[in-house]
Amino acid sequence: MGSVLLNIVKMNKMNKKGDVPSVIIIVVALALVISALFVFLSFNGSLRVNSEKTDQIMRTIDLGEGYVKSKAKFFAEESIKRNGNIREDFIAISKASEINVVEFGNFFARVRNGEFKFEKNNGKYVLEIKDLFVEEEFDYNRVTRHFDICMEFDEKGNFLENCDIRNK
Numbered sequence: 001m002g003s004v005l006l007n008i009v010k011m012n013k014m015n016k017k018g019d020v021p022s023v024i025i026i027v028v029a030l031a032l033v034i035s036a037l038f039v040f041l042s043f044n045g046s047l048r049v050n051s052e053k054t055d056q057i058m059r060t061i062d063l064g065e066g067y068v069k070s071k072a073k074f075f076a077e078e079s080i081k082r083n084g085n086i087r088e089d090f091i092a093i094s095k096a097s098e099i100n101v102v103e104f105g106n107f108f109a110r111v112r113n114g115e116f117k118f119e120k121n122n123g124k125y126v127l128e129i130k131d132l133f134v135e136e137e138f139d140y141n142r143v144t145r146h147f148d149i150c151m152e153f154d155e156k157g158n159f160l161e162n163c164d165i166r167n168k
Contacts, residue, residue, distance in 0.1 A: 057136045061145050064134035068107040071097070072149050073159055075111075076118065076127045080157035086125065087118045105134040125153040128165055 071094070079089035094111040110116060110129055117128040129149040136143050150163040 053138055053141075057138050057141065057143050060136045061134055061143055064104050064136070065145055065147060068104055068132060068134060069149060071107070072127065072129065073151060076125065076151060076153055077157040077159065079118070080125055080153055080155070086120075087114075090116075090118050090127075105132060107132055123155060124160065125155070125157075126163065127151045127153070130165060 075090050075093045076086075078093050079086045082089045091111055091114065094108060098108045098112070107129070110132065115129070117126070119126055127149065131146065132149060133144050133146045135145075148165045150165045152160040152163050154160055
């Protein structure tokens with residue numbers, strides 16, 4: 001009988017070793033439930049403001065890319081019509097209308113530094129400008145769109161089509 005009582009006392013001591021981790025698990029679970037309730041109660045359900053900001057950023061990016069492409073097309077058409085050195089004319093025309101706006105990215109810098117190709121191939125003029133970007137920042141968000149320009153023109157300076165730089 002004495003050994004049975006001794007075994008019961010030993011088992012009670014062994015079972016108490018699991019009490020501390022069990023209490024910790026309960027406390028952690030309770031803290032997670034309370035924090036989840038706080039998040040649910042504090043959320044106002046409106047994502048409209050964030051959606052409008054994102055939409056505005058994307059519209060500005062689209063506007064910047066469209067502006068850069070239209071300026072490149074205009075500069076190329078005008079430089080071909082001058083019948084001079086098309087590359088130098090392209091740089092001169094772009095310098096005359098250069099605007100330093102962040103949304104327009106690195107287009108004017110690439111042209112100013114001569115980091116582009118503008119050549120006559122098979123009766124067509126081909127303009128290639130690689131690694132362009134436009135960028136917009138709002139609060140802590142920044143969106144950057146990377147793109148290339150490849151355009152073909154006829155001998156009169158009329159735009160023919162966009163080409164793909166990757167295929168060259």
